Amino acid sequence: MPAILEIKHVSKHFGGLAANSDVSFDVGLGEIVGLIGPNGAGKTTLFNCITGYYPPTKGDVLFKGSRINGLQPDAVCRLGMVRTWQKVRPLAKMSVIDNVMVGALARTHSLQVARRVAHEKLEVVRLDHKAAFLAGGLPIGERKKLEVARALATRPEMLLLDEVMGGLNQAESEEIILLILELKKLGLTQVVIEHDMKAIMRLSDRLVVLNSGEKLAEGPPREVATNKDVITAYLGEAVDA
Amino acid sequence: MRALLPTLRAPRGFSAPAFLAYLAVIALVALVPQLSRKPLILHMWIMVFLAIAQGSAWNVVGGYAGQYSVGHAAYFGMGAYITMLLLELHQVAPWYGIAVAVAGSVLLSVIIGSITFRLRGPYFVLASIAMAEIIRLAALHFKDLTRGAEGILLSSIPPLETRWFTVRFLGKVPFFYATLGLAVIVISVNWLVQHTKLGYTFQAIREDQDAAHSLGINPTLHKNLALMISAAFTASAGGLFALYVRFVDPNIAFGIDVSVQMVLICIIGGIGTILGPVVGSVVLVLLSETLRNPKWLVQAGLLGDESPTVAFIEGRLSNAHVLFYGVLVVLVVLFAPDGFLGLLRTAVARVKRRLAARRSPPGQPAGAA
Numbered sequence: 001m002p003a004i005l006e007i008k009h010v011s012k013h014f015g016g017l018a019a020n021s022d023v024s025f026d027v028g029l030g031e032i033v034g035l036i037g038p039n040g041a042g043k044t045t046l047f048n049c050i051t052g053y054y055p056p057t058k059g060d061v062l063f064k065g066s067r068i069n070g071l072q073p074d075a076v077c078r079l080g081m082v083r084t085w086q087k088v089r090p091l092a093k094m095s096v097i098d099n100v101m102v103g104a105l106a107r108t109h110s111l112q113v114a115r116r117v118a119h120e121k122l123e124v125v126r127l128d129h130k131a132a133f134l135a136g137g138l139p140i141g142e143r144k145k146l147e148v149a150r151a152l153a154t155r156p157e158m159l160l161l162d163e164v165m166g167g168l169n170q171a172e173s174e175e176i177i178l179l180i181l182e183l184k185k186l187g188l189t190q191v192v193i194e195h196d197m198k199a200i201m202r203l204s205d206r207l208v209v210l211n212s213g214e215k216l217a218e219g220p221p222r223e224v225a226t227n228k229d230v231i232t233a234y235l236g237e238a239v240d241a
Numbered sequence: 242m243r244a245l246l247p248t249l250r251a252p253r254g255f256s257a258p259a260f261l262a263y264l265a266v267i268a269l270v271a272l273v274p275q276l277s278r279k280p281l282i283l284h285m286w287i288m289v290f291l292a293i294a295q296g297s298a299w300n301v302v303g304g305y306a307g308q309y310s311v312g313h314a315a316y317f318g319m320g321a322y323i324t325m326l327l328l329e330l331h332q333v334a335p336w337y338g339i340a341v342a343v344a345g346s347v348l349l350s351v352i353i354g355s356i357t358f359r360l361r362g363p364y365f366v367l368a369s370i371a372m373a374e375i376i377r378l379a380a381l382h383f384k385d386l387t388r389g390a391e392g393i394l395l396s397s398i399p400p401l402e403t404r405w406f407t408v409r410f411l412g413k414v415p416f417f418y419a420t421l422g423l424a425v426i427v428i429s430v431n432w433l434v435q436h437t438k439l440g441y442t443f444q445a446i447r448e449d450q451d452a453a454h455s456l457g458i459n460p461t462l463h464k465n466l467a468l469m470i471s472a473a474f475t476a477s478a479g480g481l482f483a484l485y486v487r488f489v490d491p492n493i494a495f496g497i498d499v500s501v502q503m504v505l506i507c508i509i510g511g512i513g514t515i516l517g518p519v520v521g522s523v524v525l526v527l528l529s530e531t532l533r534n535p536k537w538l539v540q541a542g543l544l545g546d547e548s549p550t551v552a553f554i555e556g557r558l559s560n561a562h563v564l565f566y567g568v569l570v571v572l573v574v575l576f577a578p579d580g581f582l583g584l585l586r587t588a589v590a591r592v593k594r595r596l597a598a599r600r601s602p603p604g605q606p607a608g609a610a
Binding site: 105 | 436437438441442444445448449451452453454455456457458459460
């Protein structure tokens with residue numbers, strides 16, 4: 001599988017704090033990679049480094065073979081990589097359809113085209129019936145869907161989902177899982193940050209585990225889940241009797 | 242529950258009836274000087290038009306792009322000063338002068354924007370105030386260029402001669418049409434902003450700059466673009482204002498009350514809407530001009546010549562207009578956060594819902610949502 005995203009020895013330091021140190025892994029075309037790790041492991045920081053919000057202190061990020069660290073987020077988006085936000089960021093005083101149109105306008109100057117694309121993407125996430133509503137008034141489950149629809153409207157080749165199931169009930173989570181799998185079938189490469197282990201095991205082709213900013217393990221979900229270091233990072237050392 | 246209701250915003254796009262209504266209103270207003278040329282009445286109209294031009298110009302960057310500049314006096318004053326200096330010292334006709342003034346202000350806006358747009362929220366507001374103050378103090382200090390606190394008094398405006406007609410800038414009528422024209426242009430620019438990709442881009446930045454950035458929008462570029470558009474029309478208003486009052490000094494042109502008034506017009510009318518600045522201008526100008534010079538009420542035939550009301554306002558209230566501004570703003574912020582226009586829309590929506598509820602048979606849910 002050819003790599004669409006290559007993360008090479010990426011480090012990000014905030015003063016004395018190493019939020020990421022020497023993280024390397026590849027994401028193959030069409031693959032779903034789960035990014036897991038305890039709170040504060042540096043998952044979101046890594047997303048920010050990949051999408052241009054922070055320049056990495058060291059290391060390189062390659063997207064479709066070319067170096068993208070140092071690019072601004074809008075340039076990264078136009079290259080075909082878009083992220084969603086852990087803390088959802090609806091454009092509150094705009095309607096749901098207008099929110100998604102903002103995403104679609106990354107690829108067109110025509111409002112008509114953007115509106116059509118936006119309706120399509122709202123149908124994909126099953127939110128088209130709320131098109132005329134103000135985004136600020138949506139409940140959390142629908143806000144998460146709106147995030148995804150808006151990101152999809154930019155016509156990405158790669159989607160970075162930051163805890164898109166956080167705060168959702170089981171039925172809502174299930175809907176999102178099916179959505180992610182559906183998008184995979186359409187050929188979209190995805191990196192998913194998620195705390196729900198059951199969900200992430202089901203979704204991911206591969207897991208990458210971060211702990212205190214470093215990559216702890218990488219591999220197929222079953223292998224990683226039985227990895228001793230990973231269990232230690234999540235549950236602590238075994239106590240000898 | 243209010244947020245859960247569908248947006249009350251009018252459908253986007255071109256609507257022929259609305260456009261015809263717009264043209265009809267302009268045509269009716271343009272007839273005013275043909276019917277009556279009472280100077281105080283025309284003065285009121287001119288002040289309203291200038292306020293609309295300023296408020297709508299501010300609305301592009303403040304209302305749509307959400308960057309609450311309280312330093313627009315910089316562009317207003319720049320427009321006024323460049324126009325006046327070119328005319329009085331270099332005999333450059335004002336229509337060319339205003340063009341130069343617009344170019345100068347846009348250049349200034351790029352400089353100010355590239356400094357202040359690094360900041361967000363209240364820090365941006367403070368920086369914008371500081372920029373305008375720097376320019377005001379510079380205008381006071383560099384007397385060789387600006388004549389300092391003495392100001393510039395205009396001796397005469399040359400007539401505008403074209404192949405077809407000649408306009409002499411005597412009396413108020415030419416200024417009535419010039420300021421009306423500017424107001425119409427700036428309102429149209431607001432319409433264009435709202436109905437194109439640019440408007441979506443600006444509003445996305447207003448709602449959440451980081452989210453907009455991740456969706457392919459370059460916030461720095463577009464905030465500067467919004468400011469440049471805004472500065473261009475603010476400068477035009479400044480140039481026309483100076484020609485109209487025939488005098489400019491650093492406080493009139495660059496004073497902070499110029500900046501504040503532009504913001505208040507939008508807050509009172511309804512920020513980020515096309516009609517908001519129009520409504521806000523009418524309310525604010527009527528209020529402030531009435532308090533400063535109530536004699537227009539007599540010319541309008543609303544009050545008698547010897548009316549005690551005029552004497553009362555002139556004697557007791559003429560210096561209190563700032564106080565009234567303050568009270569009005571507090572009331573609007575408390576009770577009509579979306580401005581007079583928002584109040585009106587909420588009322589219309591409520592009436593519609595009541596009517597719908599009355600029409601639907603008892604026991605059935607009302608067709609409100």
